[in-house]
Amino acid sequence: MDNNIVSLIKQGESQTVEFKTSFGKEVVVSVVAFANAQGGKIFIGVNDNGSIIGIDIHNETLKDWINQIKVNTQPQILVDIYKIEINAKSIAVVDIKEYPLKPIAYKNRYYKRVQNSNHLMSLDEIANMHLQTINSSWDYYIDERHDFDDISQENIEYFIEKVEQNLGKTFSDDPMTILKKYELIKEGKLTWGAYLLFTSNNSAITAFQIGRFKDPITIIDNIDINTNLFKQIDTAIEFIKKHLMTEFIITGEPQRTVKYDYPLEAIREIVINMVVHRDYRDSGNSIIKIFDDKIEFFNPGKLYGNLTVEELLSGNYSSQTRNRAVARAFKEAGIIERYGSGIARIQDECKKHGKVEVKFEEFQHGFKIILAKIEKKSNVGVNVGVNVGVNVGVNDIYEFIAKNQPIKANVISSNFPKVTQRTIERYIKQLKDEDKIEFIGAPKTGGYIVK
Incomplete structure (x- = not known):
């Protein structure tokens, strides 16, 4: 085992390895960070460079450290700590397992291991970690801000119809019962998922x-x-x-x-x-x-x-x-x-x-x-750009309007960047003179359509 420990130390600090010269609150922070991530080992008696400096370890030392970690973590966690000798120097190894019920806190602050450092978690990260632990997600929770007046029956029926088409079956239940089975309604109230999927209003949440x-x-x-x-x-x-x-x-x-x-x-x-x-x-x-x-x-x-x-x-x-x-x-x-x-x-x-x-x-x-x-390099020269513009004709403009009607002249121009604005205007005038297109609506909001 000593050879494996030496090898780990030589590799330096990482996602699962931390060095400390002594035991203190920073060790407890690292324990919490490892427990909230993938687990790991803390080597006490090793400096940041990976040099083994050793540490004095007495009969009750390890028990005291285990107890300090236990009383300073919420929920309380137990770790394994053992002593090993390397090059006639004593070091302690704190072995932390990934905790199944996350997140773990130290004095109401939550940390997780990210690469070779301990990251203080944001409120969103704390919430997400908790939801992952209980195998749930935010949109399954009850939405206290909205009620059934905020969702559309038409939108619910659209969803049910799509499910029936996709799964090749017909529901015999009423719409509300179907939503309950999908856990989109809980305790007679909307979940956030139901609101997002079926909202009948202009919603700032879905902007x-x-x-x-x-x-x-x-x-x-x-x-x-x-x-x-x-x-x-x-x-x-x-x-x-x-x-x-x-x-x-x-x-x-x-x-x-x-x-x-x-x-x-x-x-x-x-x-x-x-x-x-x-x-x-x-x-x-x-x-x-x-x-x-x-x-x-x-x-x-x-x-x-x-x-x-x-x-x-x-x-x-x-x-x-x-x-x-x-x-x-x-x-x-x-x-x-x-x-x-x-x-x-x-x-x-x-x-x-x-x-x-x-x-x-x-x-x-x-x-x-x-x-x-993808920009393609060419040795043809500047004539390429000229030819691209020339090759776009009045028929291309007509077909573009037909496919995207109603459409404004400036939008047409933006979609043919190699063609000058004056040329686009000339093509539009030609199509109008030939009675192939017309402008409908107000000047600011209308656009061209084909006849």
């Missing part, structure tokens, strides 16, 4: 903002979505589609194939993941920014369950869900296929598309996904 940007500060078009979660997905995707470029591929079939400049399936998967995994207790909004060369998707709430971006990309992780009630409802309705497969599908769709790469990163208090167009 979702999407904007089409010409540059980082200039917004061409935008939408605020404050609906129930089911409606959010289709509304968000339709808005994004309106601002994507399209090309028509001739396949020999009567109908031409339309290809967007971003993979639609990847976008749909990202939006669904945003809705399902968002931290709805965070005051921030879900935000999508559409630029000429990229789309940024930001969601409040970092990766759940101490998951890192590296683990996420490796695929070697156990999927955990922040909003279990919402995730279950989406799975039963057939909106998500299986837990933990979304990231792989996003990567696969971008790879199949061939012209977009995807990036994942934690950003401030949340998580960001970026779909960026």
